[in-house]
Amino acid sequence: MSTTSEVSAGELTLGAALNAGLRQAMADDESVILVGEDIGALGGVFRVTDGLRAEFGDDRVIDSLLAESGIVGTAIGLALRGYRPVCEIQFDGFVYPAFDQIVSQLAKLRARSGGRLRIPVTIRIPCGGGIGAVEHHSESNEAYFCHTAGLRVVACAGPADAHWMIQQAIACDDPVIFYEPKRRYWDKAPVEPGPVPPDAPALDQARIARPGTDVTVIAYGPTVRVALDAATVAESEGRSLEVIDLRSLSPVDFGTLTASARKTGRVVVVHEAPTFCGLGAEIAAEITERCFPLLEAPVQRVGGWNVPYPPARTEEHYLPDLDRVLDAVDVTYQY
Amino acid sequence: MTDLTDVPTTPADLGVAPMRLLGEDGELLTGAADAAVTAELTRGLYRDMVLARQFDQDAFNLQRQGELGLWLSCRGQEAAQVGSIRALRASDHVFPSYREHAAALCRGLRPAELLTQWRGTAHGGWDPGDYRFHLYSLVLSTQLLHATGYALGVAADRRREPGVDEIVLCYFGDGAASQGDANEALNWAAVTGAPLVFFCQNNQWAISTPSAAQSRTPLHVRAAGFGLTATVVDGNDVLAVHAATAAAAARVRAGGPPEFIEAITYRMAGHSTSDDPTRYRDAEEVERWERRDPLARVRLLLDARGWAGEEFHTALKEEATALSEATRAACRALTPPPLEDTFRHTLAEETAALRAERERYTEWRESFA
Ligand SMILES: Cc1ncc(C[n+]2csc(CCOP(=O)(O)OP(=O)(O)O)c2C)c(N)n1
Numbered sequence: 001m002s003t004t005s006e007v008s009a010g011e012l013t014l015g016a017a018l019n020a021g022l023r024q025a026m027a028d029d030e031s032v033i034l035v036g037e038d039i040g041a042l043g044g045v046f047r048v049t050d051g052l053r054a055e056f057g058d059d060r061v062i063d064s065l066l067a068e069s070g071i072v073g074t075a076i077g078l079a080l081r082g083y084r085p086v087c088e089i090q091f092d093g094f095v096y097p098a099f100d101q102i103v104s105q106l107a108k109l110r111a112r113s114g115g116r117l118r119i120p121v122t123i124r125i126p127c128g129g130g131i132g133a134v135e136h137h138s139e140s141n142e143a144y145f146c147h148t149a150g151l152r153v154v155a156c157a158g159p160a161d162a163h164w165m166i167q168q169a170i171a172c173d174d175p176v177i178f179y180e181p182k183r184r185y186w187d188k189a190p191v192e193p194g195p196v197p198p199d200a201p202a203l204d205q206a207r208i209a210r211p212g213t214d215v216t217v218i219a220y221g222p223t224v225r226v227a228l229d230a231a232t233v234a235e236s237e238g239r240s241l242e243v244i245d246l247r248s249l250s251p252v253d254f255g256t257l258t259a260s261a262r263k264t265g266r267v268v269v270v271h272e273a274p275t276f277c278g279l280g281a282e283i284a285a286e287i288t289e290r291c292f293p294l295l296e297a298p299v300q301r302v303g304g305w306n307v308p309y310p311p312a313r314t315e316e317h318y319l320p321d322l323d324r325v326l327d328a329v330d331v332t333y334q335y
Numbered sequence: 336m337t338d339l340t341d342v343p344t345t346p347a348d349l350g351v352a353p354m355r356l357l358g359e360d361g362e363l364l365t366g367a368a369d370a371a372v373t374a375e376l377t378r379g380l381y382r383d384m385v386l387a388r389q390f391d392q393d394a395f396n397l398q399r400q401g402e403l404g405l406w407l408s409c410r411g412q413e414a415a416q417v418g419s420i421r422a423l424r425a426s427d428h429v430f431p432s433y434r435e436h437a438a439a440l441c442r443g444l445r446p447a448e449l450l451t452q453w454r455g456t457a458h459g460g461w462d463p464g465d466y467r468f469h470l471y472s473l474v475l476s477t478q479l480l481h482a483t484g485y486a487l488g489v490a491a492d493r494r495r496e497p498g499v500d501e502i503v504l505c506y507f508g509d510g511a512a513s514q515g516d517a518n519e520a521l522n523w524a525a526v527t528g529a530p531l532v533f534f535c536q537n538n539q540w541a542i543s544t545p546s547a548a549q550s551r552t553p554l555h556v557r558a559a560g561f562g563l564t565a566t567v568v569d570g571n572d573v574l575a576v577h578a579a580t581a582a583a584a585a586r587v588r589a590g591g592p593p594e595f596i597e598a599i600t601y602r603m604a605g606h607s608t609s610d611d612p613t614r615y616r617d618a619e620e621v622e623r624w625e626r627r628d629p630l631a632r633v634r635l636l637l638d639a640r641g642w643a644g645e646e647f648h649t650a651l652k653e654e655a656t657a658l659s660e661a662t663r664a665a666c667r668a669l670t671p672p673p674l675e676d677t678f679r680h681t682l683a684e685e686t687a688a689l690r691a692e693r694e695r696y697t698e699w700r701e702s703f704a
Contacts, residue, residue: 070520073477074484076480077482078484080463081492104477112457112458115676116464204686
């Protein structure tokens with residue numbers, strides 16, 4: 001059944017790596033089914049499910065009705081029946097009609113049942129801006145879901161990791177909100193398609209994307225690339241940045257973060273969502289509580305401004321870029 | 336069919352007469368023989384309704400005594416619930432709303448399990464797997480989508496294993512039908528052909544809002560518009576509800592499209608124990624429905640036909656008294672579980688973050704010991 005051999009080792013885009021991960025998960029477990037708008041013949045608007053219907057049939061790659069609450073609500077029912085539905089929400093800004101099903105139903109059924117029910121639903125959401133899209137197509141809504149206990153929230157940043165993370169998310173017995181950075185769908189990197197190797201980080205672990213000694217830069221999803229670029233520039237200026245790819249946004253792997261913060265004493269958190277009530281605020285607070293005596297400066301946050309995501313022609317002024325990250329790094333030296 | 340001019344035709348003219356097998360004076364109407372109405376069936380349905388009413392009354396009293404925080408009475412809706420659930424097989428799956436106590440008892444749920452949520456000792460109360468009766472839903476209409484998804488899973492299983500013949504039934508109210516989720520579910524089920532029976536208990540009121548203010552079209556007409564096979568039935572006639580549900584269930588089981596049953600019934604008590612129904616409905620209306628009591632009607636039939644003797648009624652009374660005692664004792668014995676359990680049940684495996692927070696909580700609590 002497995003057709004992973006069709007995908008040759010080498011470079012893959014993040015989108016293709018996710019596709020291969022979905023294929024692997026479907027081959028490994030018959031109960032995995034994909035549900036979403038236009039994911040069948042079209043392969044999804046970002047083509048992440050490309051070819052999967054031809055391979056697994058329309059019983060397992062289901063073109064849903066145009067109804068987000070319905071996608072998540074029926075996925076809950078399917079999960080209760082023993083299936084592992086993987087939902088695709090077409091764009092970040094269209095998840096809101098399903099908000100009740102996610103935060104009031106999906107997140108809570110396990111606790112409500114005293115741990116008796118298992119709701120292994122994965123909800124894939126292409127997230128963030130940077131592709132010149134129209135309104136409601138560039139949102140970062142992770143904070144809403146991180147605030148709800150009972151959900152796991154993760155964000156992939158690069159092809160190889162995405163390939164494993166999607167498999168881990170599907171295999172997880174908890175509901176997982178799975179963010180895919182849409183402006184990174186076409187980024188390429190070497191990927192060895194196949195099952196998750198034993199030494200891959202667990203779904204709830206952060207990963208040191210680039211070791212360093214002077215400043216810890218924490219990023220996730222689309223901003224990991226930004227942080228890595230900032231680290232390259234900083235190096236030429238004589239500063240060594242340690243870049244951490246958070247991967248799991250809920251729960252947060254504070255062990256890895258605080259170990260790095262203790263080492264460097266300087267921390268910058270970067271995300272696309274507005275900083276107000278964002279994940280960066282939580283991370284800054286927790287690191288301050290745990291590492292206060294060892295910090296050289298307050299934890300800095302770099303994020304979107306607290307305005308609605310702006311029109312495409314102005315998004316470059318909204319999205320945190322390399323310069324804003326380096327500025328924040330500079331600030332940590334001013335104390 | 337009997338003259339139904341007296342049956343309410345809210346929200347607008349129903350267009351068709353609700354199906355009825357039992358007249359208001361307890362006489363059997365045309366069609367009862369076809370529906371295989373027997374003494375045994377009637378006795379069984381009557382018993383279940385009597386026990387449900389007893390349980391409901393006890394729970395109501397327990398709320399008044401401060402033992403329950405809230406109670407949503409199902410008085411008046413016993414026929415709609417007992418008639419429908421008794422037409423299913425034990426292997427069929429039921430997704431309730433929050434007022435389906437009579438149906439729940441028929442599924443074998445214990446009083447303690449049904450009371451936990453209202454006493455505030457749990458948010459669930461029972462294992463849905465044990466009874467094929469899912470947890471109550473307090474957010475209106477969410478369960479219609481869960482039922483649809485579950486039914487889609489059944490359909491998928493059926494394609495793989497031809498032996499699978501379960502169906503799904505989902506309860507909801509007339510007010511809930513206004514929600515987006517309800518409309519998404521009706522449409523989704525119709526398009527996918529999910530093996531599902533939607534069972535709407537139109538009890539005339541959504542808290543203080545009458546059905547007529549919720550919908551311009553009768554609900555079964557709306558359901559038919561989505562492409563579902565729709566039936567309207569006198570929801571206070573347990574035999575008619577049983578026959579209609581049995582017929583719908585058989586068609587769905589045989590592979591037919593999803594079905595919709597609208598049972599015209601009445602909520603005799605307030606919406607909940609916190610509600611004051613006298614503010615929005617008049618005594619005359621309540622009295623009119625009192626005369627259509629679903630239990631009294633069956634009792635007339637049983638007595639007229641000699642289908643249940645004194646012995647049956649005495650034994651049933653004893654059974655009801657025993658249930659009543661058990662309910663009160665079970666309620667008082669319900670104690671809250673430690674909050675620690677919630678940390679453990681939030682995710683499949685407690686994460687480091689949850690464990691740390693649980694330990695912090697425990698330490699704080701123990702500092703008072
Ligand atoms: C989404 C949502 N909105 C509001 C409420 C508050 N509420 C609880 S019951 C109810 C009326 C429901 O009426 P109906 O569906 O006819 O069911 P009934 O209570 O009559 O059985 C309302 C408004 C709710 N539970 N969920």
